[in-house]
Amino acid sequence: MEPTTIVLFGATGDLAKRKIYPALYNLYVEGKLPEPFSLIGLGRRDWSDGRFKDAVAQSLEEFSRRKAQDAGKLQSFLDAFRYSVLDIGREEDYQRLLSLVEKREEELRMPPNRLFYLSVGPEYFEPIAANIQKSGLGSANGWKRLVIEKPFGHDLRSARELNKKLSKSFTEEEIFRIDHYLGKPMVQRLESLQQGNPVIQALWDNRYIANVQITASETVGVEERAGYYDHVGAVRDMFQNHMLQLLMMTAIHVPHDSSAETVRFKKKGIMEALELVQKEDVHASVVRGQYAAGAIGGKPVPGYTSEPGVMPGSQNDTFIAAKLMIDNNLWRGVPFYIRTGKRMKEKSTRIVVEFKEPVKQALAANEDGTSPNLLVIEIGPNEGFKLQINAKEPGRDGRFKPIQIELQPNEADAPEAYENLIYDALRGDSTFFAHWDEVEMSWQWVQPVLDAFEENLVPLYPYEAGSYGPAAADELLARDGYRWWSGD
Numbered sequence: 001m002e003p004t005t006i007v008l009f010g011a012t013g014d015l016a017k018r019k020i021y022p023a024l025y026n027l028y029v030e031g032k033l034p035e036p037f038s039l040i041g042l043g044r045r046d047w048s049d050g051r052f053k054d055a056v057a058q059s060l061e062e063f064s065r066r067k068a069q070d071a072g073k074l075q076s077f078l079d080a081f082r083y084s085v086l087d088i089g090r091e092e093d094y095q096r097l098l099s100l101v102e103k104r105e106e107e108l109r110m111p112p113n114r115l116f117y118l119s120v121g122p123e124y125f126e127p128i129a130a131n132i133q134k135s136g137l138g139s140a141n142g143w144k145r146l147v148i149e150k151p152f153g154h155d156l157r158s159a160r161e162l163n164k165k166l167s168k169s170f171t172e173e174e175i176f177r178i179d180h181y182l183g184k185p186m187v188q189r190l191e192s193l194q195q196g197n198p199v200i201q202a203l204w205d206n207r208y209i210a211n212v213q214i215t216a217s218e219t220v221g222v223e224e225r226a227g228y229y230d231h232v233g234a235v236r237d238m239f240q241n242h243m244l245q246l247l248m249m250t251a252i253h254v255p256h257d258s259s260a261e262t263v264r265f266k267k268k269g270i271m272e273a274l275e276l277v278q279k280e281d282v283h284a285s286v287v288r289g290q291y292a293a294g295a296i297g298g299k300p301v302p303g304y305t306s307e308p309g310v311m312p313g314s315q316n317d318t319f320i321a322a323k324l325m326i327d328n329n330l331w332r333g334v335p336f337y338i339r340t341g342k343r344m345k346e347k348s349t350r351i352v353v354e355f356k357e358p359v360k361q362a363l364a365a366n367e368d369g370t371s372p373n374l375l376v377i378e379i380g381p382n383e384g385f386k387l388q389i390n391a392k393e394p395g396r397d398g399r400f401k402p403i404q405i406e407l408q409p410n411e412a413d414a415p416e417a418y419e420n421l422i423y424d425a426l427r428g429d430s431t432f433f434a435h436w437d438e439v440e441m442s443w444q445w446v447q448p449v450l451d452a453f454e455e456n457l458v459p460l461y462p463y464e465a466g467s468y469g470p471a472a473a474d475e476l477l478a479r480d481g482y483r484w485w486s487g488d
């Protein structure tokens with residue numbers, strides 16, 4: 001890995017503290033950071049280098065999966081950190097930043113490879129990118145990369161505008177859009193599941209698969225984020241990005257080659273084949289819900305509109321379920337059902353692949369005891385695979401009964417999503433980042449849904465906190481003869 005300077009905007013913020021510093025430290029301990037590396041933290045607060053290093057050390061104490069027990073190691077890690085005050089709109093501040101970056105590059109005898117990590121609100125992406133360009137920070141004789149976090153736009157139009165502006169300063173190859181779901185170890189294993197297992201590879205299409213169910217349920221409510229969440233809802237917060245990325249990662253076929261180019265090409269193919277829904281028809285394939293009062297783990301919790309900061313009478317969606325169809329030869333006829341919501345029964349991200357039931361059809365009886373074969377992929381917080389198959393009880397007249405084979409990858413100390421993603425960004429591997437084509441096509445699918453919500457063409461169903469969402473989400477599958485396979 002080439003020596004690199006990480007220029008971190010938003011260095012005093014919450015994401016940096018909770019995710020970025022712990023991830024960097026764990027990479028450092030594992031010898032997975034560039035040698036040497038330099039990190040320049042930027043924020044509005046008037047901090048000294050010492051104050052900054054203390055804050056980083058504190059964040060490791062609180063949030064790192066590995067505590068910094070070795071004082072010498074911690075010290076040498078922190079030696080790489082410097083701080084500079086920066087007002088995002090002030091050009092002079094970028095000049096000062098440039099001098100500091102160059103000074104450190106000289107001290108450490110590093111080439112000018114610079115990774116700009118924007119851990120700031122999306123309204124700052126464009127001015128920062130433009131100032132990087134203008135100040136000369138981005139035009140040195142090494143490589144430059146831009147790492148940004150969602151949201152990438154608020155709708156299709158704003159996403160396109162943002163991308164146009166960013167592309168004035170960075171090429172697509174230089175932009176690394178983080179979707180932290182793509183960093184989750186089980187999501188990164190999805191392709192190897194096919195690659196390493198001909199038995200799964202052979203079954204991965206519409207000849208054998210009846211439907212695919214992707215659920216990301218959370219037990220938390222809006223927390224302290226109403227100012228943000230009340231304007232975006234589950235559709236923008238989770239569906240447009242994480243959920244559609246999970247759909248792409250499940251549907252692609254990459255049996256032999258999982259290079260970044262191939263994965264991107266295949267994901268793009270899936271999005272191109274995704275059937276778009278007209279605004280007027282959204283109600284038939286999309287269910288929206290909002291949590292009402294209920295109980296989580298036996299503890300009563302208020303309904304969404306009683307949460308602090310939520311607008312009175314808010315029509316915001318805290319739950320969305322949808323049926324999506326991929327119109328290509330491999331997936332035609334196989335519904336992909338997606339649901340995500342806050343204040344649901346369990347915290348779980350899970351993909352369930354339900355296989356067709358030729359035995360049931362052959363026996364033409366519903367008393368045979370069989371249940372569909374299921375492949376359950378637990379993405380988080382538990383990780384693992386489960387395969388449900390039918391076994392016959394002994395004796396000629398024995399009935400079938402489903403049994404489950406569980407495979408729990410034994411990784412107590414698995415890296416966190418941010419470790420995987422930062423490591424890849426430093427190496428320049430873009431496999432697990434969202435390409436603009438994917439982002440744009442995701443918004444294309446979502447836009448009619450946003451319009452239908454806006455114009456109230458889709459009912460907003462209340463659901464009890466602590467449930468699996470509104471009954472309408474069950475009906476969405478029941479109409480096709482299926483049911484959601486949940487954890488219980």
Ligand code: BG6
Pocket residue numbers: 216218237238349380
């Ligand atoms: C974030 C959303 O992207 O993902 C949050 O903004 C959500 O609202 C979170 O809680 C869920 O992530 P995870 O990794 O806990 O499933």
